[in-house]
Amino acid sequence: MATRPVEIGPAGLHTARAIEHLRLVRRLTQHQLAAHCTALGRPMTNTALSRTERAHRRCDIDDLVAIATALGVPPTTLLLPLPSVSRDDWRGC
Numbered sequence: 001m002a003t004r005p006v007e008i009g010p011a012g013l014h015t016a017r018a019i020e021h022l023r024l025v026r027r028l029t030q031h032q033l034a035a036h037c038t039a040l041g042r043p044m045t046n047t048a049l050s051r052t053e054r055a056h057r058r059c060d061i062d063d064l065v066a067i068a069t070a071l072g073v074p075p076t077t078l079l080l081p082l083p084s085v086s087r088d089d090w091r092g093c
Contacts, residue, residue: 006058008055008058011079012055012058012059013055014079014081015059015064015078015079016052016053016054016055016059017053018077018078018079019049019052019053019059019067019071019078020053022071022073022077022078023053023071026071026072028071029046030046030049030050030053031046033046033049033067033070033071034046034048034049036070037049037063037066037067037070040066040069040070041066042062042063042065042066044063044066048063049067052067064078064079
């Protein structure tokens with residue numbers, strides 16, 4: 001029996017968009033952010049980061065913590081909606 005990949009839900013989609021948003025605010029390329037994660041001890045390629053940002057790859061907890069640390073924010077920042085941004089603002093991303 002073939003298995004289907006688990007779909008990425010609303011929290012995962014929000015997290016993917018939050019990662020990209022903060023990376024761009026910090027003026028980092030995907031390659032630079034992936035290199036920061038690798039330097040922190042969580043090996044990551046820019047391809048893996050790109051797939052995470054596009055919600056084509058699930059972001060596990062270890063990746064989430066490394067990405068948040070590399071971006072200089074607590075992991076919850078990537079999980080919780082930004083107070084100044086409405087859900088409708090994210091739809092255009």
